Amino acid sequence: MVIVVRHHDDERVLAFERSDIRDAWQLPQGGLDHGEEPVDAAWRELGEEAGLGPAEVELVGEHPDWVVYEVPTPKRGGKIGRGQVQRWFTFRARRADIEPVPDGKEFRDWRWVEAEWLVDHVVEFRRPGYRLVLRG
Secondary structure, three states, X not given: OEEEEEOOOOOOEEEEEEOOOOOOEEOOEOOOOOOOOHHHHHHHHHHHHHOOOOOXXXXXXXXXXXXXXXXXXXXXXXXXXXXXXXXXXXXXXXXXXXXXXXXXXXXXXXXXXXXXXXXXXXXXXXXXXXXXXXXX
């Protein structure tokens, strides 16, 4: 699941800086637990990685298609396979003053950004999916 949180007042998105790579920004994301529905996984991941829940955001949409990306060969191995198939969900902040709490494991910081900025700052192999959904 990939989670897009839109600002309360405009179309900016909530971007998170990775803990392991300074200046590497992306959206919260994660996989499905056994028997879990995609929307439930999106809510779970949003809570785990950003400290946000129904009091701060509301679900407003789901991209109609699964989005696929392939991981470059040098980055594969261990827990990282050939790629991922993801479902994208869009949430909207209920108010302008929400305060995400990065988990400190995957993410260290956050900021509101224009979608174009995030497309330009996400790791290159994820850009096609980000372009497809964020510009769509």
